[in-house]
Each structure stands twice: as C-alpha cells, then as structure tokens.
Amino acid sequence: MSDNPLLSGLKPTHPGEMLREDVLPGLGLPKTEVARRLGVSRGMLYLLLDEKAPVTPAMALRLGRLLGVSAESWLNMQRDYDLRTLRTAMADELKAIKPVAD
Numbered sequence: 108m109s110d111n112p113l114l115s116g117l118k119p120t121h122p123g124e125m126l127r128e129d130v131l132p133g134l135g136l137p138k139t140e141v142a143r144r145l146g147v148s149r150g151m152l153y154l155l156l157d158e159k160a161p162v163t164p165a166m167a168l169r170l171g172r173l174l175g176v177s178a179e180s181w182l183n184m185q186r187d188y189d190l191r192t193l194r195t196a197m198a199d200e201l202k203a204i205k206p207v208a209d
Contacts (some may be wrong), residue, residue, distance in 0.1 A: 112200075119191035119192055120122045120188065122155070122181055122184045122188065123156045123157065123158045123159075123160070124158060125184070126155065126156055127156040128171075138152060138156070141173070143192070145173055146169060147166070161185070161189070162182065162185040166184075167181035167182045198203070
C-alpha cells in the first residue's frame, strides 16, 4: 500500500476493473472462454469483473496460471483495494481508537 500523496485523491482500483479494462481486451478471448479456462462459472467471472466479488486466493491462483503472473500479485492488489476502501469507510471509528504507544 502506498502512502504516496500523489495517489491520495485517486479511488482504489479493484482487480476486477483491471481485468475488465486492461487484461481481457488484450487476450482477445470471449468472457465465456476465459471463465471456462479459469474453471469458474460465467456468473462468477462477471461478479469479479463488475467489482462485486473479491479476488480470493483460489481465484488468484487461477488468474496467475491463466495469465502467467503470480497469484500474489492479484492478492496484493485485492488487499490494497480493501485496505484503501476500509480506511476511508472506517476513518471516524479508527480515530476513536487510542493507540497503545500514546
């Protein structure tokens, strides 16, 4: 996760958005074929692409195998998305927690 101030105003990128906008168009395969190769239902793939489902460890392994990249990269992207989203949503709650070090 980056604390880069240049990135602070940008919304976090869900891994499904990257798949939908960048990866799948470059593959030139229909989504039904991608789902088949991943061994998941079309519905599951669409949930991920619509940013309604997270990249799970199992999906990260599938994506890694299909695309020739590490599963860790997909999990890291999901973790970063989740942390940035939650950090904003939980801001008031987190401010109310008194750190032990104080």
